Amino acid sequence: MKKNRLFLLLLIVAAIIAFFVFDLGRFLSLQELKSRQDALQAGAAAHPLASAGIFFLIYTVVTALSFPGAAILTLAAGAIFGLWFGTLIVSFASCVGATLAFLSARFILRDWVEKRFGDKLKSFNEGIDRDGALYLFTLRLVPVFPFFLINLLMGLTKMRVWTYYWVSQLGMLAGTLVFVNAGTQLARITSLKGILSPGLLLSFVLLGVFPLIAKRALDWFKARKVYARWPRPARYDYNMVVIGGGSAGLVSAYIAAAVKAKVALIERHKLGGDCLNTGCVPSKTLIRSAKLMSHIARAGEFGLTGATAQVDFAAVMERVQRVIRTIEPHDSAERYQSLGVDCVKGDARILSPFAVQVTDPDGSQRTLTTRNIVIAAGARPFVPPIPGIDLVGCYTSDTLWSLRALPRRLLVLGGGPIGCELAQAFARLGSLVTQVEMGDRIMQREDAEVSEMVATRFRAEGITLLTGHKAARFALEEGGKVLFADHAGTEVRIEFDEVLCALGRSANLTGYGLEELGIGVTKTRTVETNDYLETLYPNIFAAGDVAGPFQFTHTAAHQAWYAAVNGLFGRFKKFKADYSVIPWATFTEPEVARVGLNEQEAKAANIAYEIALYPLDDLDRAIADGEAHGFIKVLTVPGKDKILGVTMVGDHAGDLIAEYVMAMKHGLGMNKILGTIHIYPTLAEANKYVAGVWKKAHTPVRLLKWVEKYHAWQRG
């Protein structure tokens, strides 16, 4: 704890100890007040301003230091200064005192609380951000909640000081009036308990709960109001219409059909969306061929001589299409039709919250009425308007799969997961790859040493990796394609034959009715939804890449469940989309997988952590496989068996991390993983060994000293 924080804490503790040691509480008792009432009144009559000032100060100190006795002081205010002046003094003094207590708690404890519980507090702080003032108002209005506890607890939240001050003042006014008024008739009071009759207390409770109810009612009316301009059909064709047949749309439709809802799935292009047709499936298939090539190149390492292979790129790309065709039936119209989904081929457009128009491929149009709509329109590659980009013709993950000739010199723009996976794959298949990244490292979401490990491998495999290079313009020079990049103020010239643009993906937001319905978009250009994935219209949901914040197949499917269930059953029970344990992997070599926090995120969020690190070059199976590289890094809560996040770098990291995803999802810690048998010799053993590293760091040293003594005694 920093010195000034410690000083303030000691000061407060000393004041509280002094209060009790010197029994200062005796001055804050009803009897004492009654016995001194006449003298106090006389003093106040003689020196009204000075008495008010002193009283204000005492009241502020008592409340700021959370001494017991504020209620007696409030009665005293009535007895000495009368109802209105007494209320005025108490109202301000109590709020100033409360705010000082609030600020002290914040100053002394909030950093610690954030570090310790930051991961848990996120949604709580979001709630405070949204409705904190209302909650505080309720707490203040109902005087059964301890005054000092509210000050201390609220200080640990992110509530603004000014909000805290004025809401407290407003909320406490009614209670203050009651007590000050009671003080004006002090003689009749025999105990503090009698001041708040059950009836009065109930009125306060009702008054306190009223704003919360009013807010809920207002939200409900607001939600209804958005529908005012849209006519509701007398009956609906469907319970749910899903726009887009990618991962999110397919799963939404599947769930709806499984629970016997009537559902239509509209897809304008190919069912399976990006994942099947242009994303996960083709990229991983290409990576497989590339990996095989890299193994052939390493054959000597394994004692195999004479192993060579020529890349028939057209055949590699044909295999990609074959794999797509093999998987296609999983996402086919026939399969979904047989599951009870009406698969509709065409372009969807939302006409109203209850009607979706479909334009068939032949141009004919029809309208489907529906109770709910799920927008699952996905995303597309982002191509920035770099001057000259049209001259050189840029490939994206959408168009790449039509290539049948391997580019001799491939330029890859972007150092994110897609850029990295494809850069390595093409390099392994024989392209001379130059990868250009504007930032100072590739895979920037991961910790720096992860980027470094992948970058080192890339360079060793012959990729020219240019970080800190910003693509400025393209040009055609003597028929050749050239990129001019800006690197620390100097112009760098890069020649290439083909360019792949992998600079992120933009959600599809236009052309299907969002603007007309006034459905908002976020700052990161995704469809705006609430925790239930509802858009502005509570019967229109968004899921998958179009909704963000993640762009993965498994998160699209995860969100799809919430969209479907909230749409079909939301009137009975709604579920908040749970993003607490989201894993992902980048399928480079070394493979990188992650779940939960990494170090850079923990630091940015000011969350304290410990690290358990297990290097894979120590693992028997990795050594036997010739893949002894990488590591597992687990972040845990200091001193606790609670996992905050895991990063894995190494062979099959994307598969191996599943054990930690499971552990985090179900609140299992390192002890549980350590206590689980893992087959020898497998890569999965590393999961256990890293738990062993954690355990060693938490050895009960003192206990072991005693155990050592016990053994010595046993030996005689």
Ligand SMILES: Cc1cc2nc3c(=O)[nH]c(=O)nc-3n(C[C@H](O)[C@H](O)[C@H](O)COP(=O)(O)OP(=O)(O)OC[C@H]3O[C@@H](n4cnc5c(N)ncnc54)[C@H](O)[C@@H]3O)c2cc1C
């Ligand atoms: C190269 C690459 C590799 C990837 N690798 C992985 C990976 O390894 N693992 C992973 O988890 N994710 C990966 N992804 C991401 C993954 O593909 C996406 O996150 C996932 O496909 C998102 O699914 P979706 O349903 O949200 O959108 P999409 O799959 O894009 O589906 C949206 C569908 O909506 C249709 N549509 C849009 N508008 C309309 C309309 N008005 N009417 C009718 N239809 C419409 C589109 O035609 C499209 O088929 C990769 C992506 C790429 C590009």
